[in-house]
Each structure stands twice: as structure tokens, then as C-alpha cells.
Amino acid sequence: MKQIxxxxxxxxxxxxxxxxxxxxxxxxGGLALFSFEGSKLLHLALAGCILLFLAGCAIxxxxxxxxxxxxxxxxxxxxxxxxxxxxxxxxxxxxxxILLIIWVSLLPFYTKVNKAIGIMxxxxxxxxxxxxxxxxxxxxxxxxxLYGTFNIFAILMSYQAxxxxxxxxxxxxxxxxxxxxxxxxxxxxxxxxxxxxARDLHDLLGHHLTALIIKLQVAEYRAQYNAKQQIRxxxxxxxxxxxxxxxxxxxxRENTPLHFTESLQLLFEKVPRMSxxxxxxxxxxxxxxxxxxxxxxxxxxxxxxxLRHSYASAFWLTIEPQQGQLQISMHDxxxxxxxxxxxxxNGLTGMEERIQPFGGELELAVKAxxxxxxxxxxxxx
Numbered sequence: 001m002k003q004i005x006x007x008x009x010x011x012x013x014x015x016x017x018x019x020x021x022x023x024x025x026x027x028x029g030g031l032a033l034f035s036f037e038g039s040k041l042l043h044l045a046l047a048g049c050i051l052l053f054l055a056g057c058a059i060x061x062x063x064x065x066x067x068x069x070x071x072x073x074x075x076x077x078x079x080x081x082x083x084x085x086x087x088x089x090x091x092x093x094x095x096x097x098i099l100l101i102i103w104v105s106l107l108p109f110y111t112k113v114n115k116a117i118g119i120m121x122x123x124x125x126x127x128x129x130x131x132x133x134x135x136x137x138x139x140x141x142x143x144x145x146l147y148g149t150f151n152i153f154a155i156l157m158s159y160q161a162x163x164x165x166x167x168x169x170x171x172x173x174x175x176x177x178x179x180x181x182x183x184x185x186x187x188x189x190x191x192x193x194x195x196x197x198a199r200d201l202h203d204l205l206g207h208h209l210t211a212l213i214i215k216l217q218v219a220e221y222r223a224q225y226n227a228k229q230q231i232r233x234x235x236x237x238x239x240x241x242x243x244x245x246x247x248x249x250x251x252x253r254e255n256t257p258l259h260f261t262e263s264l265q266l267l268f269e270k271v272p273r274m275s276x277x278x279x280x281x282x283x284x285x286x287x288x289x290x291x292x293x294x295x296x297x298x299x300x301x302x303x304x305x306x307l308r309h310s311y312a313s314a315f316w317l318t319i320e321p322q323q324g325q326l327q328i329s330m331h332d333x334x335x336x337x338x339x340x341x342x343x344x345x346n347g348l349t350g351m352e353e354r355i356q357p358f359g360g361e362l363e364l365a366v367k368a369x370x371x372x373x374x375x376x377x378x379x380x381x
Contacts, residue, residue, distance in 0.1 A: 017161075018061050021102050025054050032093045046090050049083040053099060056080035060106055063273055063313070070311060077106060085127065092135040097147045100127060105154040113159045120151045169272045173307065177300050180267035184296060187259050188289040213239055260286045263296055264317070267303070271315070274307065274332075279318040294354040295328065295375075301347045302330040302373050310334025310370065326379030331372040342366065351375070 029050035036046055059076040062068045084099045100123065107116035128144040131137070261280050268276040286292045299317060306312045312332035320327050342364055344352070351373075352362045360377030 018058075021057055021061070021105075022054065024102060025050070025057060025099065028095060028098050029054070032087070032091055032096060035093060036091050038090070042090055046087065049087050049090070053080050053083040056083065057102065057106075061109075074110070077103070077110065081123065085130065088127065088131045089134060092131075092137070094131070094137070094143065097127070097143075100124065100147070101150050101154050104151045105158045108155055108159040108162050113155065116155050116159075117152060120155060121148070124148050124151060169307075172270055172272060173304065176267050176269055176271070179269075180263045180296060180300075181293075183266055184260070184263045184289070184292055187263075188292075191289070260284065260292050260295070263292070264299065267296070267300060268317075271303065272307070274312060275314045276303075277314065277316045279316070279320075281319065281321060284319060284321070288358075291358050291377075294358065297354055298328070298351045298373075298375060299330065301351050305347055305371070306332040306334065312370070321379055324378060324380055325376050328375040329372065330374075331367070331370050333368075334370045342371070348373075 029047075032050070033043065033046060036043060038046075056076040056079040059068060060073050060080065062073065080099075080103050084096065084103065087093075087096050087099070104116070104120045104123070107119060110116075111119070124144060124147065128140055128147075132140045261284060264278060264280065268278060286295070302317075303315060306315050310332050312334040315332045316330065318327075318329040320329075344364075348362070348364070355362060355375055355377055358377050360375055363374040363376070365372045365374070
């Protein structure tokens with residue numbers, strides 16, 4: 001069995017935006033600690049809140065994985081917000097509102113942009129009202145308005161960055177699907193061309209050689225003794241040549257196995273945010289182009305579902321011929337699926353419709369909160 005692993009493409013532990021946010025938090029927190037003139041206990045409380053905000057930011061900005069679930073990320077977002085509110089009860093450093101800008105910039109990754117703006121307005125009003133009540137400063141309304149515009153700008157920029165990233169991932173995925181399909185069609189085109197050449201050889205050269213053999217047979221019966229030997233040799237050579245042509249035509253007419261494995265490798269070449277593991281037999285041969293296209297579509301659909309819906313960080317594909325059947329198993333390590341919410345949408349229904357003409361069956365199951373898709377179809381070895 002051939003085992004191929006495609007690791008996540010270009011996903012560093014921290015992106016450059018995350019690094020910028022961490023540096024900003026460290027600078028703002030360090031400045032707040034340096035300028036604070038309270039007791040050691042309050043210093044510790046201030047440092048603890050800054051560290052909590054920093055840790056919450058590190059978790060909230062991670063891609064969902066089985067270890068970092070959506071619920072944990074939401075909890076980290078709440079911890080970040082509470083930390084900022086506690087900070088203003090300890091110190092009057094108004095520049096701590098910068099941390100709010102970092103916090104609201106994460107909202108578009110969790111909710112729609114209009115809801116994010118609404119949450120931002122409520123949080124800012126609450127934060128600056130509490131700050132005014134705690135420290136009673138002048139011109140707080142102007143400051144709150146300025147910081148509010150910064151917050152709106154941060155939300156819109158995050159939203160645009162999120163949309164651009166999603167579009168880039170979709171384009172990359174579509175490009176890999178196009179390359180895989182193009183490779184499969186290229187193999188099919190080569191197979192059809194071989195069949196055409198074999199047909200032309202049979203129809204033209206084969207027929208002419210047959211006619212030549214018949215003519216030589218007639219000439220052999222009518223020729224004198226001295227010429228018979230030469231004609232007989234030409235006759236034998238012609239029959240030998242015709243036999244070679246027939247063997248070549250038969251070999252070319254045989255269905256050349258499609259390089260289906262290579263098409264799958266192209267499909268999984270650059271999958272974003274997910275490591276991919278392929279377990280495919282070395283001698284897997286699929287002669288039927290329609291079957292190969294149907295299976296490639298099913299794999300594409302399963303991979304797309306994992307990227308869009310499962311919050312998975314890994315995807316497994318196993319192809320195994322067994323007892324006159326071909327079994328294709330696909331699953332990921334997502335954690336948001338139960339038996340009750342399995343719904344055959346257009347994607348799963350399309351998979352079932354694609355394999356039915358070949359006598360295939362689609363089986364769905366949930367194991368460890370991840371959807372497992374198994375396809376079985378007749379496959380004589």
C-alpha cells in the first residue's frame with residue numbers, strides 16, 4: 001500500500017498578524033506596568049490580567065482543531081474581554097483601550113460584520129462608562145468617540161482580510177480540483193488516441209496485408225517451380241507481419257490503466273489548514289474513465305465538506321480492493337458531528353448519485369464526533 005502524507009501548506013504556528021497583536025499587547029501591558037504606582041499585590045493583579053489577555057488572544061486566533069475547539073476559543077474571547085474590564089478597575093491608563101481594538105478585531109471571525117459592530121458599540125459604551133465612573137476624567141466622550149472609530153476600522157479591516165483569505169483558499173482548492181480533473185481527462189484522451197490508432201492499423205494495414213497474402217497464395221499456385229520458393233517466402237513473411245500487426249492492435253486496444261493515483265495526489269497537493277493522509281495500493285488500476293471521474297468527484301466533495309464544516313486539522317483517505325469490491329474510506333478529525341445532524345445535502349446526494357450507475361453504495365457513520373464516509377462498489381481485480 002502506498003501511503004502519502006500532504007502536510008498543511010504554509011501554516012506557521014503564528015501568522016504575522018498574530019505576532020503583531022502579541023507585540024502590541026506586550027508593549028501596552030509593559031507600559032501599563034511601568035507607569036503603575038500601586039502596591040505589589042495590584043502589580044501582580046495587573047500583570048495577571050495582561051497575561052490572561054495575551055493567552056486568550058493566542059488561543060482565540062488559532063484555527064479550530066480537536067484540541068482547540070470552537071467553545072474553547074469563545075471562552076478565550078470572553079476571558080480577554082473580562083481582563084480588559086478588570087484592568088481599568090486597577091489602573092487609570094486610558095491607553096489600555098488599545099486592547100479593546102485588538103479584541104474587536106477578532107469579532108468578524110466569530111460573527112457577521114453587522115453583529116460585530118453592534119457588539120463593539122455595546123462593549124465600548126460599557127467600558128468607557130465604567131472608566132468614567134471609576135476615574136472621573138474629562139473629555140471622555142471625545143476619547144470614546146475616537147477609539148470607537150478605530151474599533152470600526154479594525155472590524156472592517158479584519159472582515160476584508162477574512163473574506164480575502166477565504167476567497168484565496170477557495171481559488172486554491174478549485175485550482176487543485178481543476179488540475180486533478182485535467183490530469184484525468186488527459187489520461188482518458190491518451191487512452192482514446194491509442195484506441196483510434198489501433199483501429200486505423202486494423203482497418204488499413206491489416207486489410208491490405210490480408211489482401212496481399214491472398215494474392216501471394218494465388219501467385220504461388222500459378223507460378224513455375226523456380227518462382228514458387230520465392231513467393232512462398234514472401235507469403236510467410238506477410239503472414240508473420242499480419243500476426244505482428246494483430247498483436248500490436250490487440251495490445252493497443254486493451255484499456256490502458258488511468259493514473260488515478262496521480263490525479264488524487266494533485267487534488268491533495270495544496271490543501272489549506274489541513275494535513276492529508278492518503279493510503280492507496282501501489283497497483284491500483286481503474287480502466288473506466290467514467291468511474292474514475294465519479295470517484296474523483298466523491299473525494300473532492302468529502303474534502304470540501306471537511307474544510308468548510310468540520311473544523312478539522314487532518315483528513316484521511318484509504319482505498320482498498322477487497323473480495324471483488326473497491327472500498328473507499330474518508331474521514332477527518334472534526335468534533336462537531338453527531339448521528340442526529342447527519343443530513344444528506346446536495347454534496348452527499350451527488351456522491352450517491354455518481355456511484356449508483358456502477359453498483360456502488362454510500363455508507364455514512366459518526367465515530368469520535370467525525371463523519372466517516374465509506375463507498376463500496378464492484379471492482380473485479
